[in-house]
Amino acid sequence: MPASPTLEDVARAAGVSRATVSRVINGIRNVDPVIQETVRRAIADTGYVPNRAARSLVTRRTGAIALVVSGAGEESxxxxxxxxxxxxxxxxxxxxxxxxxxxxxxxxxILMFAETAEARAQVIAYLRQGNADGAILVSTQAEDPLPRLLVEASLPAVLFARPAEPIPISYVDVAHRTGAKLAADHLVARGRLRVATIAGPLNVPAAQDRLSGFRDAMAAHGHPYIPCAEGDFTLDSGEAAMERLLAEYPGLDGVFIANDLMAQGALPVLRHHGRRVPEDVAVVGFDDSSAATASRPPLTTIRHPVEDMAAEMARLLAAHIDDPDQPVTSIIFEPSLVVRDST
Amino acid sequence: MPASPTLEDVARAAGVSRATVSRVINGIRNVDPVIQETVRRAIADTGYVPNRAARSLVTRRTGAIALVVSGAGEESxxxxxxxxxxxxxxxxxxxxxxxxxxxxxxxxxILMFAETAEARAQVIAYLRQGNADGAILVSTQAEDPLPRLLVEASLPAVLFARPAEPIPISYVDVAHRTGAKLAADHLVARGRLRVATIAGPLNVPAAQDRLSGFRDAMAAHGHPYIPCAEGDFTLDSGEAAMERLLAEYPGLDGVFIANDLMAQGALPVLRHHGRRVPEDVAVVGFDDSSAATASRPPLTTIRHPVEDMAAEMARLLAAHIDDPDQPVTSIIFEPSLVVRDST
DNA sequence: GAGGCGTTGGAGAGCGCTCTCCCGGCATGC
DNA sequence: GCATGCCGGGAGAGCGCTCTCCAACGCCTC
Structure with a gap:
């Protein structure tokens, strides 16, 4: 394999100095248009590609960020x-x-998984070695030690969702209570009187907020008691929770389920027990994930602007990287109701 | 932010030279155990972390590989x-x-997506810049230009599944025809006589092999004609294909579906048309993905040893990186039948 | 026409690491 | 006793790039 060309080679080919080629590539300062053209041609001729390691070494930037998915690795x-x-x-x-x-x-x-203590340590080491300039962290778990570790190592990071413990780190989140209220209002508007809910794991702030927001909104509509079964955001847990709910409250005519995946699990259970959706039981999910459209019938759900939130995380992180003194902030997005065939 | 310590700092703290510290860290050559201990303590004291950019610059290795998911980006x-x-x-x-x-x-x-020409160019550039030492490529699409691009840039790479066009690149694959035969044998053993199939997109070699393997095996059992509807490996396409199949062959009592996701889409359609699974219609999927267990009833399916295959890809790639002159190879894994409740 | 200023290109010093030399010291062989 | 070999450590040259100086060269102004 021929050694790939360096700046030096391009400079020689163009008859200029390394510095000038570098300036052309990075668009820094004025370079005579004629020389610029010569350099560009030389780059094309030599097939030059900048070496990232060399560049990183001096700029102390990698041009990469870690997208970390963190959570409990089930040992089974x-x-x-x-x-x-x-x-x-x-x-x-x-x-x-x-x-x-x-x-x-x-x-x-750069996608990384941090499901074990070892993996978490690897993520921290990875960032400290300068493989990436910062991290975007999405936790699937309530008590995640990673945010704290990142803060302690003073590495730029942004979280999806408010951390369970208060630490100085930026995050974006959705107004869960508002979303839950949208669901409650919608179920009431559909004339449902015996409403229950399937919650997410209650050690997760988001799950708490969705449950309490739903209960408060239903209370405001004159329904002081809302039965609840707890799941853990997985399809299977939604199935199990629906079974429990039906066994205990066979007369229910509406369910708010804290995420679409659990709702997807719940729907076949309702059907299996002879309940038609939406005629007998109206179902509202949360997230508007593709599980919502994959369900039969497609789910009425609360739409997170997830893509926008993720983009905002990236923006925030980029800002933190550019200016480490940037104060930590939180940005809360408003959810919306998406009506489909399940209500 | 205090500048992070360098090798130089550690060397000074330990009272040795940079070279010695480097030797301790990389475990190269013998270093006096006493000095080794001193150095280790100095590393711990200073909180030293090697700078990857500097290391990469001289070793011309990054210690990273790209895991590229390539396919057609639906523009919608x-x-x-x-x-x-x-x-x-x-x-x-x-x-x-x-x-x-x-x-x-x-x-x-490093997970990368290559769904557009621009993204593909970025992947190539990324590798050529030396951000990663090689690539593992999983295509969701038949005519993927990326394998060729990788070969042309003489970048180490390994594919999942045989490329549609023959190019000199290593790959791992499963014996699709053997898997299809397992499905056929099983359906016949279950006494099914009016069997049909839902195939994947027929420009994909894997889909071709599964279809022809299934047809050949059924022919060997005395069933010369097997109706087929083509899908594209998505849930929705499985749904649509099942509708077509039922409309045309209402009497079918067994279906082999080329992947589990399409099967997951097909099951509700069968149910909706009053067919019980497995009593009226037996369904066999392919992949043993989690869609198989998420389906109701859980799917009988053909199990790919995907994890093993992926590990083998990583092993092959590592070997190619260590020794660029390594000849290209292909490794074919044997699938197995997993019987669940859908047959 | 000389001095000042803005513009443009070159020289060269590193960034933090690895790795090849080389050298000193000690055990060994004749 | 001296040459020989080996082992453990240091010196220093880069890897390919960026970026700060600095020099050269107009051009304007007085």
Missing amino acids: GESPFHSQVFADPFFGRVASGVVGFLRPRGIHP | GESPFHSQVFADPFFGRVASGVVGFLRPRGIHP
């Missing part, structure tokens, strides 16, 4: 964590939003 | 490609297998 089975992540369309939307912001800027997202 | 909607990828549990299994091999070796996988 053979690393089901990655499968879990890839089975959840939510991450696709996050990736879309992040890539949408970063790609035009030539910044590369 | 807002970048649905990432969502598509993240909705398919198959990629989770690939990631698991790859990470399982790489993590113990301290190599980082």
Whole structure:
């Protein structure tokens, strides 16, 4: 393999100095248009590609950021964590939003998984070694030690969703309570009187907010008691929770389910127990993930502007990287109701 | 932010030369155990972390490989490609297998998407800049130009699945025809006589092999004609294909569906048309993805050893990187039948 | 026409690391 | 006793790039 050409080679080919070629490439300062053209041709002729390692060494920038998916690695089975992540369309939307912001800027997202203590340590080491300039963190788990570790290492980072413990780190989130209220209002507008809910794991702030927001909104409509079954945001847990709910409250005519994946699990259970959706039981999900459209019937749900939120995370992170003294901030997005056939 | 310590700092703290510290870190040559201990303490004291850019610059290695998911970016909607990828549990299994091999070796996988010509160019540029030492490529699309581009740039790469056009590149694959035969044998063993199939997109070699393998095996059992509807490996396409098949062959009692995701789409259609699964119609999928277990009833399917295959890709790539003169090879894995409730 | 100023290109010093030399010291062989 | 070999450590040359100086060269002004 022929050694790839260096700046020096291009400079020689163009009959100028290394510095001038560098200036042309990086668009810094004025360079005579004629010389610029000569240099560009030399670059094309030699097939020159800048060496990132050399550039990083001096700029102390990598042009890459880590997109970390963090959570509890279930110890059972053979690393089901990655499968879990890839089975959840939510991450696709996050990736879309992040890539949408970063790609035009030539910044590369690097996907990393931090499901074990070892993996977390690797993520921190990776960042400290200067493989990436910062991290976007999406946790699937409430008590995630990673945000704290990032703050302690004073690495630029932005979270998706408010951390369970208060630490000085920027995050974006959605107004969960507002979303839950939209669901409540909609169920009431559909004339549902015996409404229940399936919540997410209650140690997750988002799950708490959705539950309490829903209960408060229903209370405002004159329904002081809303039965609840707890799931853990997985399809299977939604199935199980729906079974429990039906066993205990066979007369229910409306369910608010804290995410679409659990709702997708719940729908076949309702059908299996002879309930038609939406005629007998109206179902409202949360997230507007692709699970919502994959369900039969397609789900009425609360739409997170996930792509926008992810893009905002990328923007925030980029700002933190450019100016480390940037104060930490939180940005809260407003959800919206998407009506489909399940209500 | 205090500048992070360099080798020089550690060397000074330990009272030795840079070279010695480097030798301790990289475990090269013998270093006096006493000095080794001193150096280690100095590293711990200073909180030293090697700078990867500097190291890469001289070793011409990054310790990272790109995990590229390549395919056609549907132009409709807002970048649905990432969502598509993240909705398919198959990629989770690939990631698991790859990470399982790489993590113990301290190599980082970098996930990249190559759904447009621009993104493909970025992937190539990324590798040529020396951001990663090689690429593992998983295509969702038949005519993918990326393998050729990689070969032309003489970048180390390994594919998942045989490329549609013959090019000198290593790949791993599964014996699709054997898998299809397993499905055929099983359906026949279950006493099914009016069997049909839903195929994948027929420009994909894997889809071709599954279809022809199935037809050949059924022919060997005395069923010369097997009706087929073509899908594109998505849930929706499975739904549509099942509708077509039922409309044309209402009497069918067994279906082999070329992947689990399409099967997941097909099951509700069968149910909707009053067919019980498996009593009236037996369904066999392919992949043993988590869609197989998420389906109701859970799917009998053909199990790819995807994790093993992915790990093997990583191993092959590592070998290619270590020795660029390594000849290209292909490794074919044997699938197996997993019986669940759909047959 | 001389001095000042803005513009443009070159020289060269590193960034932090690895790795090849080389050298000193000690055990060994004749 | 001296030459020989080996082992452990240091010196220093880069890897390919950026970026700060600095020099050269107009051009304007007085």
